[in-house]
Amino acid sequence: MGNVIDARDITVKLENKEVLKNISFTVQQGELVGIIGPNGAGKTTLLRALLGLVPLANGTLEVLGCSSTRLKDARAAIGYMPQRQSFEKNFPLLVSDVVATGLLSRKTLLKRIEKTESKIISSLEDVGMRSYLNRSFQDLSGGEQQRVLLARGLVRQPGLLLLDEPNSGLDFNAQRLFIDLLIKLKSAMNLAIVLVSHDLVSIAASSDRLLCINRTMHVHGRPAEVMQSPELDRVYRCQFDLLSGMLNERKCSDE
Numbered sequence: 599m600g601n602v603i604d605a606r607d608i609t610v611k612l613e614n615k616e617v618l619k620n621i622s623f624t625v626q627q628g629e630l631v632g633i634i635g636p637n638g639a640g641k642t643t644l645l646r647a648l649l650g651l652v653p654l655a656n657g658t659l660e661v662l663g664c665s666s667t668r669l670k671d672a673r674a675a676i677g678y679m680p681q682r683q684s685f686e687k688n689f690p691l692l693v694s695d696v697v698a699t700g701l702l703s704r705k706t707l708l709k710r711i712e713k714t715e716s717k718i719i720s721s722l723e724d725v726g727m728r729s730y731l732n733r734s735f736q737d738l739s740g741g742e743q744q745r746v747l748l749a750r751g752l753v754r755q756p757g758l759l760l761l762d763e764p765n766s767g768l769d770f771n772a773q774r775l776f777i778d779l780l781i782k783l784k785s786a787m788n789l790a791i792v793l794v795s796h797d798l799v800s801i802a803a804s805s806d807r808l809l810c811i812n813r814t815m816h817v818h819g820r821p822a823e824v825m826q827s828p829e830l831d832r833v834y835r836c837q838f839d840l841l842s843g844m845l846n847e848r849k850c851s852d853e
Contacts, residue, residue, distance in 0.1 A: 603623070607656065607658070618811075625792060627789075627790050631790075631791070631807050632809070634796070634801060642681070642794065645760050648792070677758070681762045694715075697722060717753050717755075719731065721749040722749045727742065730746070740767055740768050741775060757789070763794055763795060763796065806820075808821050812833045
C-alpha cells in the first residue's frame with residue numbers, strides 16, 4: 599500500500615516570507631510520526647499544508663492519494679485536532695454537540711448539521727467517553743475535554759489523524775493517558791497519525807518516527823536516532839542527554 603502522506607521538498611511562503619523550506623517525509627498507514635521543533639518552527643503551518651489550507655510555493659505533496667491542488671477532496675478522510683480550543687462558556691454545549699461539529703463540511707455549512715448519533719456514540723466509545731454523551735463539555739476536566747475533542751476528530755472515521763499540541767495544559771497523568779490512548783487507537787484502527795508536540799520525552803517514547811524541523815528539516819528518523827543527533831542541539835540551542843531511554847533537559851544557555 600502507498601504512503602498516506604508523501605511530501606517532497608515542500609516549501610511554504612506566507613506574506614512572501616518563507617516559513618517552510620524543502621521539507622520531505624512520508625507517513626505510512628498504522629504509523630505515528632511525531633513533529634518536534636522550537637516555537638515558530640513552522641509545525642502548525644506544516645499541518646495546515648497537509649490539510650490544503652495553505653498553498654505550496656514549491657515541491658510536491660500527496661495526502662491519501664490526493665495531490666496538493668486537490669487536498670480539499672481528502673479533508674473528509676482527515677481528522678484534525680487543532681491547538682487547545684475554547685468554547686464559549688455562555689453558550690453551553692453538550693459533549694454530543696461538540697463531537698457533532700466534526701461532521702461539518704463545506705456542503706453542510708449552510709445546512710443543518712447531520713447529527714448522526716451512531717457516529718457520535720461510536721467515536722465517544724473509541725476514546726472511552728460514551729457515558730459522557732449528554733454531559734456539559736464545560737464541566738469536564740482538561741483531560742476529559744481533550745478526549746472529547748479527539749472523538750470529534752475521529753467521528754468521520756478518518757484514515758489520517760493530525761494533532762497539534764493535544765497535551766498542552768494537561769497534567770502529567772492526563773498527558774500519559776492521552777498518549778496511551780493514541781497508541782491504542784493507532785493499532786486498533788491501523789490509523790496514520792501525525793502528532794506535533796513540545797514534550798520530547800513522551801513523543802520519543804510513543805512515535806515510530808520523529809521529524810525535527812525549524813523552518814527546514816534538520817533530522818528525520820527513528821526516535822533514538824533523532825534524540826541522539828547533534829542536529830537536535832542546533833535546533834533547540836541547548837543540550838539534551840538520552841539516558842536509559844529518557845530525555846533529561848539541561849539548562850539552556852542564555853542567548
